[in-house]
Amino acid sequence: MENSKRRFLKGTCALLAGASGATLLATVSASNEAKADPSVKYALIHDETKCIGCKACEVACRETNHVPEGVARLKIEQTGPYGEYPNQFYHFSRKSCQHCEDAPCVNVCPTGAAFIDKETGIVSVDAWKCVGCQYCIAACPYKIRFINPVTHAADKCDFCRETNLAQGKQPACVAACPTKALVFGNLKDPTSQVVQVLKANPTQRAKVDLGTRPKLFRIVAKSGEVAI
Amino acid sequence: MSTRQWLWSLRLGAMALLLSFSATSAEPAKQINSDACMKCHKRNGQMLGHHGQDAMKMTCSSCHGEKGDHPKKPNDLVVFGLNEASETSVQLQVCHKCHMPAKLSSQEWTHNVHAQKVACAACHKLHSPTDPMAEITPKVRSELCRNCHTGQQE
């Protein structure tokens, strides 16, 4: 505890000292690199009509992001069976961070460990800043945050920001899905697949009335019959 | 070493070998493996799995049907599996003689969605000592789904 507090203080001091330099640097790199585009806002769609409940997404997330057993960044929740034998079916819905634009977890975090990445809109956790107070866990209306037993910091889906995304790849769950039920992309790019799918399908988001503006969309299955 | 001694040790060795063989591969001693079919199907017919237990009193024909014209083709033998196998409905009929859908459903939800559409042997293997579906890991399981569910219908 002492140690991490010290690291935290040190980090803050360094940050303050570097702040003025950093703003300068930021403007320089922004003008240099057209790539550092702040007009990226990532979102994810779970097409429940295509989901077969294979949970390849769960497995891939655990592997890629080194999520220990007993906790999970992503769960596929199953309800059913519906209908009569031999034509029964199930519904699958994805439970994971909604990447709220107005994120209660970020608003309550006292240390700034929970934050929204301005470049991408990804709600993320700076594990080294987290003191484990669990305010965020209490505040998240979607109940998807947890304390990682290895890092002792709050943890959750970060769209693979530190793993696959950093390597220019699709998030692990998206890449693993055999039926392409998961679509990930930039909401601000009108040509992105995510925008195309959103335009073409009626979608829902969870608990929008709370004003959290979540960015996890679902295409709700009507009949439940899954095509191979 | 005298010839006699040498012979003795050879005999002992051979016996030990035989004993260890019968101990480690106790399975082929199952009744079903002395079935007449084994005269030809020694290699591909060995029944090492659960269904070969003597107490179940099963024979090859319990599942595969009577020999009929076999090995001439066509014949009425039931061939289990995904490829080059009998019609799914024919395969299912055999398994359903003992395995009731309601019971299967209570043990594993995927039975329900594949009912009457996919043959049991598409996933289960009966001849091997253990069914690969027993104690399957989540990873292998999801990979198995991927074999058929490839999302290529779009």
Ligand code: SF4
């Ligand atoms: S779903 Fe929960 S953890 Fe994710 S951004 Fe919203 S409040 Fe934060």
Ligand code: SF4
């Ligand atoms: S986007 Fe990455 S972190 Fe989030 S659930 Fe998928 S694999 Fe896990």
Ligand code: SF4
């Ligand atoms: S990998 Fe795709 S199909 Fe499988 S459970 Fe996850 S979202 Fe559903």
